[in-house]
Amino acid sequence: MKTDQALHALAALAHAIRLSVFRLLVQAGPDGMPAGRIAELMRMPASSLSFHLKELHRAGLLASRQDGRSIIYMARYETMNDLLAYLTDNCCGGNPCSPVTGCTTSESPS
Numbered sequence: 001m002k003t004d005q006a007l008h009a010l011a012a013l014a015h016a017i018r019l020s021v022f023r024l025l026v027q028a029g030p031d032g033m034p035a036g037r038i039a040e041l042m043r044m045p046a047s048s049l050s051f052h053l054k055e056l057h058r059a060g061l062l063a064s065r066q067d068g069r070s071i072i073y074m075a076r077y078e079t080m081n082d083l084l085a086y087l088t089d090n091c092c093g094g095n096p097c098s099p100v101t102g103c104t105t106s107e108s109p110s
Contacts, residue, residue, distance in 0.1 A: 032074030
């Protein structure tokens with residue numbers, strides 16, 4: 001992932017509603033969820049939700065497909081994984097990270 005792509009994805013997620021929608025769709029799994037159901041669960045009007053879905057879609061964090069009269073939105077796990085990889089690239093000097101100390105080496109990270 002390039003820096004500009006990471007910035008675009010992070011900017012899209014830097015809003016409470018968009019972050020909640022993205023987390024909801026990650027939890028929904030690869031089948032995704034209809035826009036109407038997302039609006040119900042988020043307790044917001046479809047018109048407001050549409051703006052947020054568009055921002056997440058433009059950032060490459062969501063995919064969508066038509067299913068009859070509904071639009072189904074799915075989290076793009078590959079983009080999420082690319083973003084996580086970008087954020088942790090060179091973490092701990094390339095050594096695996098420990099959940100307790102951050103690094104598995106005896107040296108502390110700088």
